[in-house]
Amino acid sequence: MRHAPSLPHRLLAVLALACGTATAAAPTELELQSQALTRAAESVLGLRATAVEDARSINTLGRERQGSGVVIGRDGLVLTIGYLILEAEQVLLITDDERELPARVVGYDVATGFGLVQALTPLKLEPAPLGDAAVVFPDEPLMVVSGGEDGAVSMARLASRRAFSGYWEYHIEGALFTTPARRDHPGAGLFNPRGELVGIGSLIVNDAAGPGRPRLPGNMFVSIDLLKPILAELRERGTSARSQRAWIGLNCVELEGHLRVVRVSDDSPADVAGLQPGDTIVRIDGREVAELEQFYKTLWSGAAAEREVTLDIQRDGTAQTLKVQSVDRAKTLRRAQGI
Numbered sequence: 001m002r003h004a005p006s007l008p009h010r011l012l013a014v015l016a017l018a019c020g021t022a023t024a025a026a027p028t029e030l031e032l033q034s035q036a037l038t039r040a041a042e043s044v045l046g047l048r049a050t051a052v053e054d055a056r057s058i059n060t061l062g063r064e065r066q067g068s069g070v071v072i073g074r075d076g077l078v079l080t081i082g083y084l085i086l087e088a089e090q091v092l093l094i095t096d097d098e099r100e101l102p103a104r105v106v107g108y109d110v111a112t113g114f115g116l117v118q119a120l121t122p123l124k125l126e127p128a129p130l131g132d133a134a135v136v137f138p139d140e141p142l143m144v145v146s147g148g149e150d151g152a153v154s155m156a157r158l159a160s161r162r163a164f165s166g167y168w169e170y171h172i173e174g175a176l177f178t179t180p181a182r183r184d185h186p187g188a189g190l191f192n193p194r195g196e197l198v199g200i201g202s203l204i205v206n207d208a209a210g211p212g213r214p215r216l217p218g219n220m221f222v223s224i225d226l227l228k229p230i231l232a233e234l235r236e237r238g239t240s241a242r243s244q245r246a247w248i249g250l251n252c253v254e255l256e257g258h259l260r261v262v263r264v265s266d267d268s269p270a271d272v273a274g275l276q277p278g279d280t281i282v283r284i285d286g287r288e289v290a291e292l293e294q295f296y297k298t299l300w301s302g303a304a305a306e307r308e309v310t311l312d313i314q315r316d317g318t319a320q321t322l323k324v325q326s327v328d329r330a331k332t333l334r335r336a337q338g339i
Contacts, residue, residue: 037193039126039195040143041143042125043070043128045093046146047066047080047117048064049084050064052088052334055086067185068080068145068187069093069187070197071123071128072127072128075118076119077117077118078119080187082115083115086108091103096147104120106118110245114222116235133199139157141156142193143193144185145188145189146188146189156182159178160177161175162175165291165296166203167251174225175223176222179218179219199224201219202219203219243329244328246299248269248299248309258290261275261277269327275322284309285298306327307325307326309325311324
């Protein structure tokens with residue numbers, strides 16, 4: 001189990017070592033800090049989800065997904081990373097004593113990557129307060145907490161803060177990159193020294209320090225600052241307005257100054273239009289693109305999610321122009337019967 005009786009003392013010692021304040025700070029201040037971090041750690045649960053049988057995401061994520069979630073509401077609202085609950089038909093929350101509690105999906109936000117679930121039985125856990133990710137600084141000690149029977153607590157530091165573009169038509173601002181790397185990162189909570197939630201775990205990366213810097217394994221956390229403006233909307237509608245945008249079903253990477261297609265989703269608009277792995281995207285809607293961020297922002301700049309997109313590509317040294325009919329990503333997702 002994660003929270004042995006000695007946890008507050010271990011957190012206190014690690015925090016004091018990281019801050020260099022073991023002798024400078026008053027014991028009462030450290031005790032209060034330790035109590036806040038302990039409460040934060042106790043707000044993290046394990047999460048297990050099973051996707052519907054015909055879910056398209058099974059090809060990349062598997063049908064059974066396991067990670068963590070953080071309680072953020074007194075009514076049992078739990079925040080996690082969205083891909084864990086994508087197209088889920090069953091969600092279970094796992095406590096430290098290995099109890100499995102049923103939950104339902106409340107929302108999945110394409111734009112940020114956040115997921116929300118609601119416990120269907122009382123959790124009796126204090127929700128984690130939401131912090132300010134924009135003011136986390138590199139030397140500030142942070143705490144990463146994963147949940148469930150194999151949950152763990154460890155210290156981390158901020159390696160960089162920057163925009164992040166994923167190969168799966170995903171881009172966010174202000175992502176937090178931490179080190180050392182944790183492999184139990186999906187849905188894990190990132191907390192500041194005051195026990196406030198500042199990020200939700202998404203990925204393991206090799207460039208936590210940033211492009212052009214020495215290789216540094218770490219994790220990418222989605223900033224909690226992206227949740228605050230849309231939380232009410234997510235609870236009410238299950239998604240945000242910014243998530244209603246064009247999707248064509250491509251996985252691309254930046255390679256030697258070009259955008260290279262590495263995967264095309266089956267039956268996606270890109271697949272129907274004839275895009276193939278190995279194609280190089282030169283222009284989208286007449287605009288030259290060489291970076292994922294440029295590509296995505298141009299794709300999403302149209303007013304409608306469903307529209308015609310023009311792609312100029314290079315295939316085996318030959319220039320081609322393809323017309324792609326984009327769709328609203330949410331409309332392609334499978335749902336459990338009755339939802």
